[in-house]
Amino acid sequence: MVLTEAKRRNIEEKEKYRAEMKSNYTPVLESKTNKNRIAAALLAIFLGSFGIHKFYLGKPKLSARFFLSFKFNILGFKKSKCF
Numbered sequence: 001m002v003l004t005e006a007k008r009r010n011i012e013e014k015e016k017y018r019a020e021m022k023s024n025y026t027p028v029l030e031s032k033t034n035k036n037r038i039a040a041a042l043l044a045i046f047l048g049s050f051g052i053h054k055f056y057l058g059k060p061k062l063s064a065r066f067f068l069s070f071k072f073n074i075l076g077f078k079k080s081k082c083f
Helices: 005-024 037-050 052-056 059-083
Strands: none
Touching: 037 052, 037 059, 052 059
16 A cells, blocks of 8 residues: 555654653552542542542632531522521
């Protein structure tokens, strides 16, 4: 099979792009911190609505979002019970 110059360049560009993407790839499961994932999972199961597991993993802003959403959900639930 004979490849034209344009097809060959296209293949080379794709291979270069793949190699570049592999060098920049960070697996999702790889944590930036060496925290115990089992401890984080247990915290998520038992205290997840408070955001404790995110705080443990070093994400305080996300932890605050969890806590505030939990707080406002509880306030809304209590308010709806009054009527």
